[in-house]
Amino acid sequence: MNPFFENQILQTRRQFFGQTGIRMGGLAMASMLSADLARAASAVHPALPKMPHFAGKAKAVIYLHMNGGPSQLDTWDYKPNLKDQFNKDLPKDFLGDRITTMTSGQGRFPVAPSKFAFAQHGQCGRWVSELLPHTAKIVDDIALVKTVHTKAINHDPACTFAMTGSEVPGKPSMGSWMSYGLGAETSDLPAFVALMPTFPNGSNAQALFSRMWGPGFLPGKHSGVVLRSGSDPVLYLENPPGVDAMDRRAMLDALGKLNARGFAKIGDPDIQTRISQYEMAYRMQSSVPELADLSKESPASLALYGDDVKREGSFAASALLARRLVERGVRFVQIMHRGWDSHGNLPGELSSQCRDTDQACAALVTDLKQRGMLDDTLVIWGGEFGRTVYSQGTLTKETYGRDHHPRNFCMWMAGGGIKGGVSLGETDDFSYNPVADSVHINEINATILHCMGVDHERFVYRYQGLDQRLTGVEPMKVIRKILA
Secondary structure, three states, X not given: OOHHHHHHHHOOHHHHHHHHHHHHHHHHHHHHOOHHHHHHHOOOOOOOOXXXXXXXXXXXXXXXXXXXXOOHHHOOOOOHXXXXXXXXXXXXXXXXXXXXXXXXXXXXXXXXXXXXXXXXXXXXXXXXXXXXXXXXXXXXXXXXXXXXXXXXXXXXXXXXXXXXXXXXXXXXXXXXXXXXXXXXXXXXOOOEEEEOOOOXXXXXXXXXXXXXXXXXXXXXHHOOEEEOOOOOOOOOOOOOOOOOHHHHHHHHHXXXXXXXXXXXXXXXXXXXXXXXXXXXXXXXXXXXXXXXXXXXXXXXXXXXXXXXXXXXXXXXXXXXXXXXXXXXXXXXXXXXXXXXXXXXXXXXXXXXXXXXXXXXXXXXXHHHHHOOOHHHEEEEEEOOOEEEEEEOOOOOOOOXXXXXXXXXXXXXXXXXXXXXXXXXXXXXXXXXXXXXXXXXXXXXXXXXXXXXXXOOOOOOEEEOOEEEOOOOOOOOOOOHHHEO
16 A cells, blocks of 8 residues: 555545645656756855844854863862862851762762863963963963853753753754754865764763764754764775766755655655755765865974874874864864863863873864864864762762862853953852853854854744744844853
8 A cells, every 4th residue: 555645536626636736746846856956956055135134243153062061170160269178078168969879879978179270371361281281372262251151950951952042852953953043165075063982991981872963853954964073984985896977976866856746746844954964975986085184284383283183083193184174165164073071080080081182172173273274164172061079979189089060160152253252151169150151052053054044043943833943932142251
């Protein structure tokens, strides 16, 4: 039994004539399209009408997501007076009633000062941990936000919140919103690319879910395209033996006609997504090998990112690849570095994570600046939440752990419309609550959209009877104090 045939039988006369004309017109149009026009129609889309809303400073975004929750106390939020509080109980007034089950059963909550030395850097005099010696050199180019907060206290909902503006799965990721609204400046690469580099052995790494780069309720063609770590970023990119480019083109043309016929009959938008994906894969056969060939970079560029850039799949290689992607017109690049969830041996684990990423993060900003690209490329660094001042597990002068802490954590932004050398927000003596300029994670997202020329309140998609937004339904504001 064919359900579509049965559907036609059960239609009323009015339904039949109301739909047949449209469908026959679609079939006629599909049959008249030449192969070139069909390929053009399925190419990467332009921006939506009247988008962007205004002239933004940035035209591309590189989001450096440190998955797991970097400790703000050991990196950016300098609290020298905590040394006098070592192993003393955190006052109950600070503790509150919202902690995870991983520490809620502890008999006490001893304060664990950072064991790492801090020093002032740059003309702005920013206090930076010794764990970040390379990033310390670019503090005059970045805006540090010390009081970001989120509602989520566990990794999956917190990461979903950071990437989609909501703890509830099913919403589009930030890169998908960008692809949908602003399109791309290239037809040879996707508008939105996600990278997942390797991370140090011994790290406590959380799982990554496709919703972090997924399109949610937006058309499927706006999903982030994941490039694998290593020398083979896209599987089966090369044609099989005996199949040349002309054969592949002829096959795609025939398949495109069949899919166009299927879409005219059924109207399923996923068919259009499939057509565009096949065409993108065809174009990527020539664009990706050139993109991934880092050997064409100058020795000076490679040296900037460090020796690790030569290791396939490293964070350094991904950072350099991100620059090459935006250089070629990709709108949004998301790098997800795992292993920042330090519940036990935080000093050892955090040191490894910083060694793996610090030089490349600084190199990316420096590289963009040297090439004149930083003014229109927005770079964001941060995790899904921070860490507690009290120790989880054993506390000594040399080792300690920290639990999840959503009330305040640090993020930084650079480039595309951001004022360098500024710091926003202050926390209390225990880095446990904001005391000035508290910033919601969706205010970070609103600011990112603003830098791209998008009014987050007007950028909506009608779904389930609601005008859905990246920044949610609660009032959010752009962080104007960090704008250039």
